[in-house]
Amino acid sequence: MLPSRMHSMCFALTLGVSSIAAATDDQPTTSLPYTPSLDVNAMDRSADPCEDLYQFACGGWKTNNPIPADQSRWSTYGKAYVDNQRYLWGILQDSSRPSPERSATQTLIGDYFAACMNVENIDELGHKPLESDLHAIARLEDKTQLGELIGRLIVHTDTSAFFLGLGSEQDAEDSSLMIGGIHAGGLGLPDRDYYLDNDENKKATREEYSAHLTSMFMLLGESAEKARNSAATVMRIETALAKASLTRVERRDPHKVYHRKSLGELQQMAPAIDWGTLFNKAGLDPKPWLNLSQPAFILETQATIERESLEDLKTYLRWSLVNTRAQLLSKPFRDQDFAFFKGHLRGITEQSPRWRTCVSQVDRQLGESL
Secondary structure, three states: OHHHHHHHHOOOOEOOOOOEOOOOOOOOOOOOOOOOOOOHHHOOOOOOOOOOHHHHHHHHHHHHOOOEOOOOOEOHHHHHHHHHHHHHHHHHHHHOOOOOOOOHHHHHHHHHHHHHHOHHHHHHHOOHHHHHHHHHHHOOOOHHHHHHHHHHHHHHHOOOOOOEEEEEEEEOOEEEEEEEEEEEOOOOOOOOHHHHOOOHHHHHHHHHHHHHHHHHHHHOOOOHHHHHHHHHHHHHHHHHHHHOOOOOOHHHOHHHHOOEEOHHHHHHHOOOOOHHHHHHHHOOOOOOOEEEOOHHHHHHHHHHHHHOOHHHHHHHHHHHHHHHHHHHOOHHHHHHHHHHHHHHHHOOOOOOOHHHHHHHHHHHHOOOOO
């Protein structure tokens, strides 16, 4: 039984091993490396399996595969993922070379990859790629226009950063139906507890987050004083949303995350948003009904829109926009985003090489073509 068990155990996450710098000979591959189903070199035969079976089964793998500097954890799964990315890198690099023999699909994925890899041009642009959406936020004249604007931003970013997330899901009470779902979102930090817990770690993280918000608003062109005020606005709004969010434990209860509502019932529940316009803009059909995973969160969204000024809501939307796109912008945005989300929150010391970022982007946006 030991070989089978050893194979399973070595897929466990390898944590706490010293990091190493990214390989200097990083190159794309034309074939995936062979990985034996049972690798005896993964074992540490110096360990007593009766005392430490994990070390006996996986100690060799841990020694031979320290955590890379651009990762917070490492495992055979993680290594396989990067090996696959490196193979896709080769495909994309070949497809990015201009040639009359390229197919339409090769041209699509190749040009996308080449544009992503052109960091010199990206760095010159600063935050100009956001100008269209930033202008749309600035032109907001009345809170009644929020539904259309939020729908637009959700489509452009494919995220749940703007108060809520939208999607389709199987109806939990009728598996023959696919229905629209509305989910709590709008938080910049990973979980509600980061806003509400008062242990020293969470307090320190909130201080770092406020400093990060300030830096990002300054990169958008605000003065230091205005950026600090903007950061305080975002913290106030996100904290209110966090208080209305279910805990991780509560979200495990399927009855607590299923609440069937019609479009009319939702509109009556939260009239500050024109839900019909939002769904139309986002391409979501609200018929025959919707699932509101967290009704209390929707009520708090309504209260927040009523309570906050139009300018403060714009500030929150500007932050949500830049937060979703920071890694696609110029180097100052990428560096600041990395310093907080990867450096402070996850302890990562180096940014991943650009090719990995671009492979991930193509795989996410043009996955079927790739």
